[in-house]
Amino acid sequence: MNDRTMKAVLFDRFGGPEVLYVGRVPRPEPAPGEVLVRVRALSVNGGEMAFRAGRTRLLTGRKFPQRMGQDFTGEVVALGTGTTGVAVGDRVWGVAGRLPGFGSAAEYLTVPPQRLGRVPDDLDLVAAAALPATATTAVTALRDKAALRPGERLLVRGAAGGVGSAAVQLGRAYGAQVTALARAANLDFVRTLGAHHAIDHRTVTPAELGPFDVIVDTAGTDLRTFRRLLKPGGRMVALAFDMTRPIASLGSLAASAVHGPGRVHFFSGDPVRAHFDDLARHVTEGKLEPVVDTVFPLEETAAAHRALEAGGVRGKYVVRVD
Missing domain, CATH: 3.90.180.10 (Medium-chain alcohol dehydrogenases, catalytic domain)
Structure with a gap:
């Protein structure tokens, strides 16, 4: 050849x-x-x-x-x-x-x-x-965008997926009280990652979940509904948009960012060496596993x-x- x-x-x-x-x-x-x-x-x-x-x-x-x-x-x-x-x-x-x-x-x-x-x-x-794409995204979302603090209530939507599983681990390592939304079959799994509360997203309405300081959303749907769960001063980091309705979903994200300055953050990860150095340090310190x-x-x-x-x-x- x-x-x-x-x-x-x-x-x-x-x-x-x-x-x-x-x-x-x-x-x-x-x-x-x-x-x-x-x-x-x-x-x-x-x-x-x-x-x-x-x-x-x-x-x-x-x-x-x-x-x-x-x-x-x-x-x-x-x-x-x-x-x-x-x-x-x-x-x-x-x-x-x-x-x-x-x-x-x-x-x-x-x-x-x-x-x-x-x-x-x-x-x-x-x-x-x-880890490279998902975990650097989770670190940026929790630490840099949301400035997650110890003792705060964190909701991770899509907790069993790539970014979600990293966010659950890091949220626990950063000292937050972590609530994970996932499928019923994955609830025990997200508990092993460090979630304090694991909830089947199909059995509750958002209104039943209670207020949160930080929401990390990897689903990209119903963002306005979940935004209402934020406490005063709460921060929501949207990491995905609805792939079935990309234009409308991106428009909704843009509107949320305009009408909720300091509360809704959307970004597309573009990591560089400093992010990978952070990633390696989190792995070495035992805060994060692939x-x-x-x-x-x-x-x-x-x-x-x-x-x-x-x-x-x-x-x-x-x-x-x-």
């Missing part, structure tokens, strides 16, 4: 998981100031479902084939001219970048060194892939997408790149 090419997950049209396939593309070479990473694993993220289905085509365009994969773990195998702060052989994790920067579902990837961090020595690279539901080989990325769309994930679906 030509060693100037590599395997990558591609799709030639928008659609369901069945459009994904593993093909061969040119192997990248690091430009000046870039790093070449041999990818070992990546996770499957919710935003990629909308990307693959074409719901974000105004951002990604219609030129095919398009690539898949957002975050990654791996080893540095080559440095571009003038690259500093990282060395060949380093075990790293990172995020490929904002849309249309997908492409980590491949054997190799080039990224700027500021988008990388070093993985703790005792953390397996496949398990570690559950939560992996299932590991799929690269050739079964479509199956991982089907599983995520079916719902019920505990933590993250991870794709291993052999």
